[in-house]
Amino acid sequence: MALTKVTSGGISDIAAAVEGASDSNKFTDADHSKLNAIEASATADQTKSDIEGLGIDVPAANLTGTIADARFPATLPTASAANLTAIPAANITGTLPAISGANLTGIDAATVATSAPSSPSTGDFWFDSTATEKSMKVYNGTGWDTLSNIVTEGSGGTETTYSGYKVHTFLSSGTFTVSRLDMTADILIVAGGGGGSDSGNAGWGGGGGAGGVRQISGQTLAVGDHTITVGAGGAKNASGGNSSVGSITATGGGRGGHKDLSGAAGGSGGGGGGDSNSAGGAGNAGSYSPVEGYAGGAGRDLTPEGGAGGGGAGGTGHNGISDGTGAGGVGVTNSWRTNSNVYYGGGGGGSLGRPDLGGDYTQSVGGNGGGGAGGRQGDYGSPGAVNGTAGTANTGGGGGAGEVSAAGGSGIVVIRYET
Numbered sequence: 001m002a003l004t005k006v007t008s009g010g011i012s013d014i015a016a017a018v019e020g021a022s023d024s025n026k027f028t029d030a031d032h033s034k035l036n037a038i039e040a041s042a043t044a045d046q047t048k049s050d051i052e053g054l055g056i057d058v059p060a061a062n063l064t065g066t067i068a069d070a071r072f073p074a075t076l077p078t079a080s081a082a083n084l085t086a087i088p089a090a091n092i093t094g095t096l097p098a099i100s101g102a103n104l105t106g107i108d109a110a111t112v113a114t115s116a117p118s119s120p121s122t123g124d125f126w127f128d129s130t131a132t133e134k135s136m137k138v139y140n141g142t143g144w145d146t147l148s149n150i151v152t153e154g155s156g157g158t159e160t161t162y163s164g165y166k167v168h169t170f171l172s173s174g175t176f177t178v179s180r181l182d183m184t185a186d187i188l189i190v191a192g193g194g195g196g197s198d199s200g201n202a203g204w205g206g207g208g209g210a211g212g213v214r215q216i217s218g219q220t221l222a223v224g225d226h227t228i229t230v231g232a233g234g235a236k237n238a239s240g241g242n243s244s245v246g247s248i249t250a251t252g253g254g255r256g257g258h259k260d261l262s263g264a265a266g267g268s269g270g271g272g273g274g275d276s277n278s279a280g281g282a283g284n285a286g287s288y289s290p291v292e293g294y295a296g297g298a299g300r301d302l303t304p305e306g307g308a309g310g311g312g313a314g315g316t317g318h319n320g321i322s323d324g325t326g327a328g329g330v331g332v333t334n335s336w337r338t339n340s341n342v343y344y345g346g347g348g349g350g351s352l353g354r355p356d357l358g359g360d361y362t363q364s365v366g367g368n369g370g371g372g373a374g375g376r377q378g379d380y381g382s383p384g385a386v387n388g389t390a391g392t393a394n395t396g397g398g399g400g401a402g403e404v405s406a407a408g409g410s411g412i413v414v415i416r417y418e419t
Helices: 008-019 029-036 048-054
Strands: 111-113 125-128 135-139 144-147 153-155 158-162 165-170 174-179 183-190 213-221 224-229 243-245 248-250 332-334 342-344 412-418
Touching: 153 165, 165 174, 183 243, 183 248, 213 248, 213 332, 243 412
Parallel strands: 111 125
Antiparallel strands: 125 135, 135 144, 153 174, 158 165, 165 412, 174 224, 183 213, 183 412, 224 243, 243 248, 332 342
């Protein structure tokens, strides 16, 4: 039937019916208030804060599709490890590059070889793979410097140290061994001194020449064994033995001369004999710098007669009687063994004439550096005969001549290097 009128009670019934309808999409009074807060002029430029102001929770499931004209902040946050937080490992995908030297750019590579690279530039590296080296080297613009915390070492002989040096002294033959790396060393080599001449009543003998002395600074000694030879002093009438470090040699002193026999050549030459004006032997003065030694003096035939002194490593022997009474030539000093100067290589003194033919002459002296003193002849039963004295051991001093002449002193080898 047709509805003719609606009473006030009927309106309440309708409202209640609407409000009670089972509609999940209904808006409450509160929702109406929120919707009314959206301005009618709202655009796509609505900011996040505008939306947050609505207080509406938007389920994540409803955020689908593409947001047109999506906007980000004008300035991104500063790149910092602190901003890289809470990134799930699953979101880091892809393959990192393999570890390879090709990916390390700007780093100079070292050449590994047994010989140095050709045409190197300053700062280039080279690993010397030689069996006795096996060390890193860097080119300094003119040569290769070894980079190592390994210190070269030597062994052999009697070992001592002083003031930043290690010293190896050889009083007899042996072996010097260099380990780890080649070394630079200072080497003193002294040969055996020559013996004085013992000629009896055939003439007055000359003193023995000193063993040759070589002083070599900054000598390179390679890794390995080096044969050390220490020369023996020559017996009377015999020259001294050579001393050496490997192939580096000092020459033994020459024996003294006697009547009709000149002194022998050697590292230093033997003195000439009396009663014949025999000449002194030559020293090895021209072969090395500094020289090994000098010549012996000349013997004297005129009364008073006498033999000459043997040459020394630092000067010639004196002539018989008239020149320094036949003294031996002076040696040279070296400090490498003890850090104090020591004389080596003095020549032996010559034998003086018979007392009955010229008086009681002062006995001739040996040269500084272990040279033996000369004696006197005592022919025909004359009193006052004096034997010569031997050269000092391990100095290379020449032996003195006399009624009975004496042997020269043995040599020595000293090797020192910085520690």
